[in-house]
Amino acid sequence: xxxxxxxxxxxxxxxxxxxHCEVYDGIHGDHTILIKPNQLKPVIDVILESFEYCHLxxxxxxxxxxxxDEIEVFYNFWSGSGFSLMLKLPxxxxxxxxxxxxxxxxxxxxxxxxxxxxIEFTGRNETPPLLxxxxxxxxxxxIAKKEKNG
Amino acid sequence: xxxxxxxxxxxxxxxxxxWVIHFNTGGCNGxxxxxxxxxxxxxxxxxxxxxxQASPRHADVLLCTGPVTRQTRDGLVQIYSQMPSPxxxxxxxxxxNTGGVFVNSDTVLGGVDKALPVDIYIPGCPVRPEAIIEGxxxxxxxxxxxxxx
Amino acid sequence: MDKISIPIGPxxxxxxxxxxMMVDIAGEKxxxxxxxxxxxxxxxxxxxxxxxxxxxxxxxxxxxxxxSHVHTTAYCYAVEALxxxxxxxxxxxxxxxxxxLERIHSHLLWxxxxxKHIGLETIFMHTWHDREMALDIMEEISGGxxxxxxxxxxxxxxxxxxxxxxxIRGILKKLHSQVDGxxxxxxxxxxxMARTKGVAPISPxxxxxxxxxxxxxxxxxxxxxxxxxxxxxxxDQLEVKVVTHPGGDAWARTFVRxxxxxxxxxxxxxxxxxxxxxxVSLRTPRRVPEGExxxxxxxxRGELFYYLRSDGSDKPARLKVRTPTLATLSLLPVQLAExxxxxxxxxxxxxxxxxxxxxx
Numbered sequence: 001x002x003x004x005x006x007x008x009x010x011x012x013x014x015x016x017x018x019x020h021c022e023v024y025d026g027i028h029g030d031h032t033i034l035i036k037p038n039q040l041k042p043v044i045d046v047i048l049e050s051f052e053y054c055h056l057x058x059x060x061x062x063x064x065x066x067x068x069d070e071i072e073v074f075y076n077f078w079s080g081s082g083f084s085l086m087l088k089l090p091x092x093x094x095x096x097x098x099x100x101x102x103x104x105x106x107x108x109x110x111x112x113x114x115x116x117x118x119i120e121f122t123g124r125n126e127t128p129p130l131l132x133x134x135x136x137x138x139x140x141x142x143i144a145k146k147e148k149n150g
Numbered sequence: 151x152x153x154x155x156x157x158x159x160x161x162x163x164x165x166x167x168x169w170v171i172h173f174n175t176g177g178c179n180g181x182x183x184x185x186x187x188x189x190x191x192x193x194x195x196x197x198x199x200x201x202x203q204a205s206p207r208h209a210d211v212l213l214c215t216g217p218v219t220r221q222t223r224d225g226l227v228q229i230y231s232q233m234p235s236p237x238x239x240x241x242x243x244x245x246x247n248t249g250g251v252f253v254n255s256d257t258v259l260g261g262v263d264k265a266l267p268v269d270i271y272i273p274g275c276p277v278r279p280e281a282i283i284e285g286x287x288x289x290x291x292x293x294x295x296x297x298x299x
Numbered sequence: 300m301d302k303i304s305i306p307i308g309p310x311x312x313x314x315x316x317x318x319x320m321m322v323d324i325a326g327e328k329x330x331x332x333x334x335x336x337x338x339x340x341x342x343x344x345x346x347x348x349x350x351x352x353x354x355x356x357x358x359x360x361x362x363x364x365x366x367s368h369v370h371t372t373a374y375c376y377a378v379e380a381l382x383x384x385x386x387x388x389x390x391x392x393x394x395x396x397x398x399x400l401e402r403i404h405s406h407l408l409w410x411x412x413x414x415k416h417i418g419l420e421t422i423f424m425h426t427w428h429d430r431e432m433a434l435d436i437m438e439e440i441s442g443g444x445x446x447x448x449x450x451x452x453x454x455x456x457x458x459x460x461x462x463x464x465x466x467i468r469g470i471l472k473k474l475h476s477q478v479d480g481x482x483x484x485x486x487x488x489x490x491x492m493a494r495t496k497g498v499a500p501i502s503p504x505x506x507x508x509x510x511x512x513x514x515x516x517x518x519x520x521x522x523x524x525x526x527x528x529x530x531x532x533x534x535d536q537l538e539v540k541v542v543t544h545p546g547g548d549a550w551a552r553t554f555v556r557x558x559x560x561x562x563x564x565x566x567x568x569x570x571x572x573x574x575x576x577x578x579v580s581l582r583t584p585r586r587v588p589e590g591e592x593x594x595x596x597x598x599x600r601g602e603l604f605y606y607l608r609s610d611g612s613d614k615p616a617r618l619k620v621r622t623p624t625l626a627t628l629s630l631l632p633v634q635l636a637e638x639x640x641x642x643x644x645x646x647x648x649x650x651x652x653x654x655x656x657x658x659x
Contacts, residue, residue, distance in 0.1 A: 026590075026591050027591045027592065027593055028380055028381070028590060028591065028592040028593075029380065029592050029593040029594060030593040053507065053521070053523070054507070055506075055507055055510040055511075055512070056510045057510065057595070057602065057604045057621060058604045058606070058619065058621035060606045060619045060621075061619075062608065062616075062617040062619070064610075064616070065610065065616065066610075074606070076593065076604065076606070076621075078523075078595070078602065080528060081529065082529070082593060082595060084593070103508060103510070104508050104509055104629070105508060105509035105510035105511070105626060105629050105630075106510075107629060108625055108626075108628070108629050109621075129337070130336055130337060131336060131337040131340040131658055131659075132257070132337060132340065133219065133220040133221040133257055133337065133340070134221065135220060136220075136257075138256070141256065141342070141345060142344075142345070173310045173317075174315060174316050174317060174339075175317065175338075176317065176338060176339045176340075176341060177316075177339070177364075177655065178361045178362060178363050178364040178367075178655045179315065179316060179363055179364035179365055179653065179655045180361070180364025180365075180367070180445045180446055181364070182315050182316070182364070183315075183364060183365065183408065183445060184444070184445060186315070186427070187427065187431075190423075190424055190427035190428055190431075191424055191427075191428045192428060192431050204312035206310075216339070217341065219338060219339065219340065219341065221317075221337055221338045221340070222309060222317050222338050225309045225310060225317065225338075229310055250361075251346075251357065251358055251361050252341045252342075252346065252361075254346070254349075255341050255342040255343075255345070255346055256342055256345065257340050257341060257342050258341050258342070275361075275446060276364060276444075276445045276446055278444065
């Protein structure tokens with residue numbers, strides 16, 4: 001596998017989709033590109049074409065304490081080196097297009113992100129819960145509850 | 151008088167041929183592989199008459215490992231209800247004794263005694279095979295003194 | 300033929316852990332299946348946010364009992380990366396030694412379970428008897444057979460002296476010759492080959508599309524191994540032979556895991572030879588500076604992914620774990636769609652399930 005360079009990938013994406021790529025260098029260990037939710041599917045198509053071997057490692061989601069109105073979603077890939085796509089969504093109406101038509105392996109990760117953080121994935125028939133018990137009635141467990149004070 | 155002899159014979163037979171069924175209700179597997187180790191040549195519990203069974207209808211003793219999660223609780227109670235009496239429950243490992251490390255998780259109910267009556271508790275994380283054998287020997291004592299049979 | 304649906308699980312003699320599958324069959328052919336995970340979901344990622352970094356080492360080890368050491372290794376490397384420290388070389392080598400011993404014990408465990416599912420009960424007994432030697436070594440080193448508590452943030456918890464190393468070398472030699480015998484048997488045994496050749500083949504494109512990792516990927520010819528591609532120290536100084544096989548069927552998966560056991564035994568011997576002198580741990584502060592880190596490690600079942608974010612306090616702000624079994628399980632319904640009913644145990648054994656890892 002040829003040596004990975006994040007700037008090469010940015011140039012590929014900008015050439016093929018005319019989206020501007022912003023590099024986020026907060027993560028030690030993986031190169032990260034910040035994109036908008038509507039850019040997700042075209043950018044993933046470019047990624048799958050650009051590398052001989054590439055797989056989706058995980059979909060990581062988090063809500064920062066200092067920014068409780070938004071959640072961050074990372075699509076972590078591996079192709080000889082690790083790199084990620086980062087998206088920011090509003091916590092109240094988090095919607096993302098589903099990528100299971102291009103990457104079927106994303107199914108479990110999308111289901112987990114949907115049940116744990118309340119993200120809605122459009123373009124798929126249904127998003128049944130993956131891990132939470134059948135009688136779970138407390139909403140997305142990772143989202144800080146608004147009723148709590150302090 | 152004859153009844154007494156029959157009872158004693160029955161208890162002797164049962165304590166020398168404990169047929170077990172194993173159910174992991176949500177554990178990490180550490181205790182499960184130590185239970186499987188009991189069947190292998192080094193620890194060899196078959197010499198004590200203990201054999202693992204596939205169906206709860208054939209088993210006398212339910213070996214439980216792992217904490218009881220909300221999702222497995224109904225399955226656990228169903229397995230127990232399918233076992234014929236007299237039946238016993240052995241809780242193996244810290245997680246099935248009390249919930250272990252996971253006790254304040256929102257999807258874990260706790261130890262096995264939140265769902266079933268437990269006869270023997272075997273502590274450890276994970277339990278050593280020698281400790282499981284000791285626990286099963288204590289179960290034999292309990293069976294031989296069981297006045298309900 | 301009418302279709303009937305058979306439930307397998309959550310309690311089933313084939314399964315060591317609760318997992319619910321619904322398998323659709325018509326006669327002897329399996330049409331497909333679906334999975335219900337979540338029976339072992341204990342909310343580890345949420346629990347990790349309520350404990351300090353040091354307390355989390357104890358928790359993370361209990362995500363899975365079979366691959367417990369590699370979980371804590373990845374976690375400790377992540378915290379050490381945020382702290383900006385590098386642990387002493389002797390500690391790195393001891394971590395790698397325990398990782399390889401764990402890979403050996405996990406693959407021997409898998410080999411016994413596969414033999415049991417095929418019906419070769421004697422091989423199951425022999426394999427698990429020899430696996431006890433690997434557990435003996437781990438017990439001599441760390442005090443625990445299955446759960447070792449070997450790692451701490453800043454290094455490892457114990458040191459090895461010359462007497463220990465000689466004892467370990469002696470047991471490794473015996474284990475190596477036993478494993479050679481077992482691997483030769485399983486690779487040439489006609490019953491094993493008949494049960495596994497041609498069963499549930501997976502193409503490299505499916506592997507890529509489903510993100511399958513580890514021995515299952517290598518058994519379809521996909522050449523990925525994190526010990527070579529993104530080595531955590533000291534794998535950057537050890538030469539790891541990556542075993543692949545182009546077949547893609549259950550036989551290829553058997554071959555890859557069996558040969559990997561041999562490779563791991565050679566690696567253990569090399570690690571003991573090259574063990575550098577020095578300390579085995581560093582003192583570390585309780586509070587971890589702000590930052591985010593991603594660490595990948597090669598667990599016995601494949602790529603283990605850890606994302607850790609710290610907000611400057613002594614508790615993690617977010618810990619995300621993606622275990623290799625979760626990726627491999629997504630392929631299981633597809634694998635079930637082309638086999639006979641009698642092959643279901645062989646396919647399940649080929650996946651090398653660790654539901655505790657997948658559900659966390």
